[in-house]
Amino acid sequence: MDVFVIGAGASGLVSAIKAKDAGCNVTILERNNKCGKKLLLTGNGRCNFYNENQDIKHYHSSNIDLFKEILESKKDEILPFFKDLGIVYKNNNGYYYPYSNQSTSIVNALLNKVKKLKIEIIKDTLVTKIEKKDKFIIYSDNNKFYADKVILACGSSSYPKTGSDGNGYLLAKKFGHKINKVLPSLVQLVGEDNFYKEWKGIRSDAKLTLFENDKKIKEERGELQLTDYGISGICTFNLSALVSRGLNKNKKEEIEINFIPWFDKGKKEFLTWMNEQNNKLSNYKLKDILEGFLNYKLVSLLLKLSNIKEDSTWNEIDKEKLIDLIMSFKFKVKETKSFENSQTCIGGVPLEEINTKTMESKIVKGLYLTGELLDVDGDCGGYNLSFAWMSGMLAGESVRKND
Numbered sequence: 001m002d003v004f005v006i007g008a009g010a011s012g013l014v015s016a017i018k019a020k021d022a023g024c025n026v027t028i029l030e031r032n033n034k035c036g037k038k039l040l041l042t043g044n045g046r047c048n049f050y051n052e053n054q055d056i057k058h059y060h061s062s063n064i065d066l067f068k069e070i071l072e073s074k075k076d077e078i079l080p081f082f083k084d085l086g087i088v089y090k091n092n093n094g095y096y097y098p099y100s101n102q103s104t105s106i107v108n109a110l111l112n113k114v115k116k117l118k119i120e121i122i123k124d125t126l127v128t129k130i131e132k133k134d135k136f137i138i139y140s141d142n143n144k145f146y147a148d149k150v151i152l153a154c155g156s157s158s159y160p161k162t163g164s165d166g167n168g169y170l171l172a173k174k175f176g177h178k179i180n181k182v183l184p185s186l187v188q189l190v191g192e193d194n195f196y197k198e199w200k201g202i203r204s205d206a207k208l209t210l211f212e213n214d215k216k217i218k219e220e221r222g223e224l225q226l227t228d229y230g231i232s233g234i235c236t237f238n239l240s241a242l243v244s245r246g247l248n249k250n251k252k253e254e255i256e257i258n259f260i261p262w263f264d265k266g267k268k269e270f271l272t273w274m275n276e277q278n279n280k281l282s283n284y285k286l287k288d289i290l291e292g293f294l295n296y297k298l299v300s301l302l303l304k305l306s307n308i309k310e311d312s313t314w315n316e317i318d319k320e321k322l323i324d325l326i327m328s329f330k331f332k333v334k335e336t337k338s339f340e341n342s343q344t345c346i347g348g349v350p351l352e353e354i355n356t357k358t359m360e361s362k363i364v365k366g367l368y369l370t371g372e373l374l375d376v377d378g379d380c381g382g383y384n385l386s387f388a389w390m391s392g393m394l395a396g397e398s399v400r401k402n403d
């Protein structure tokens with residue numbers, strides 16, 4: 001049986017290995033002259049390829065029950081799979097990385113296995129059209145191929161410079177598949193105000209609380225990065241999936257930033273604590289007291305936004321406004337950054353159109369879909385790659401069985 005895999009990314013490489021193990025003749029077509037371009041960028045070049053906490057709450061889909069079937073059937077096979085490929089990994093608080101701290105270890109392990117199994121990879125081959133007659137006919141910009149089965153593993157629209165630029169959705173759509181609205185996720189957020197140039201470059205431990213139409217919906221804590229357009233950092237990314245969905249439905253999205261998450265009490269207690277600090281640090285300017293626990297650039301900005309002079313003392317000022325800015329700074333979200341910056345995408349082919357035991361299309365027999373092309377997205381922390389591996393395994397193992 002001739003199986004063609006379209007895309008040599010995360011899910012494509014795994015599906016090819018599994019299909020070959022199952023006894024198929026496998027060929028991979030990749031548009032780039034290099035495989036796994038996106039994989040190489042993952043985890044800041046370290047590849048956070050798995051997470052110990054595979055709770056369903058870390059995944060999102062328009063049909064989470066169907067996703068659950070995939071998760072339950074494959075989540076325990078990811079680590080043994082990579083162990084068999086020779087990957088020695090480490091577990092940093094549940095986040096798994098190759099011990100080398102290099103994503104090249106993961107990409108090379110997959111490519112070494114592909115080579116050992118004598119799977120052919122044809123690079124510089126952009127698939128432009130696929131037809132199904134007796135066999136599948138796959139057209140590329142420079143060639144034509146015939147296949148018994150096709151695994152579509154073209155990725156999503158995020159980071160188009162890596163090769164996954166959304167064209168896979170069009171290939172699936174031509175076969176009659178629906179594409180649920182595709183939106184950027186795990187992405188930076190752009191704010192509505194105009195002072196962001198002044199906080200650019202600041203990093204601060206923070207607690208973020210997301211309010212949607214004034215209703216609290218999620219909290220995240222972590223290192224917040226302040227940028228000239230708004231906010232970034234993992235805690236921001238983990239709220240961005242909800243923000244992106246909400247903005248798409250014209251909901252008001254607002255994030256309250258607490259710049260002192262280590263102070264685990266309320267504003268009244270903070271006022272008392274500041275009074276005590278002020279008494280202890282007599283003759284200190286307010287700015288000097290604040291710089292004892294906040295970034296100095298942030299202190300200047302917060303004072304400016306509260307209309308407080310830099311040389312003021314604690315006793316002289318309107319305390320309420322300043323405490324509000326420190327503990328519940330209102331960041332009004334205007335939009336998310338675009339697909340160029342997003343680590344993953346919301347939306348794609350709905351799971352209802354796929355047999356989730358095999359990843360075979362319910363619309364076209366012999367066509368399989370994997371990875372980000374499907375309507376599943378995960379939180380930051382190894383979840384998106386986990387889904388790519390799981391869906392790739394299922395498709396590769398099933399192509400022959402469903403003959």
Ligand SMILES: Cc1cc2nc3c(=O)[nH]c(=O)nc-3n(C[C@H](O)[C@H](O)[C@H](O)COP(=O)(O)OP(=O)(O)OC[C@H]3O[C@@H](n4cnc5c(N)ncnc54)[C@H](O)[C@@H]3O)c2cc1C
Pocket residue numbers: 006007008009010011012029030031032035036037038039041042043044047048049050125126127128153154155156158159162163164165167168342343344370371372373381382383384385386388
């Ligand atoms: C900067 C960044 C960091 C990330 N970090 C992490 C992380 O640490 N942990 C994590 O879990 N996830 C991370 N992700 C997400 C993760 O990389 C993706 O979820 C995963 O790679 C998706 O796998 P895939 O197989 O669906 O698509 P991809 O890995 O994108 O592979 C698709 C492949 O198909 C090829 N292709 C597309 N169209 C065609 C065509 N028509 N013909 C031929 N070839 C085609 C592309 O060139 C590409 O090689 C990160 C993403 C980014 C952008």
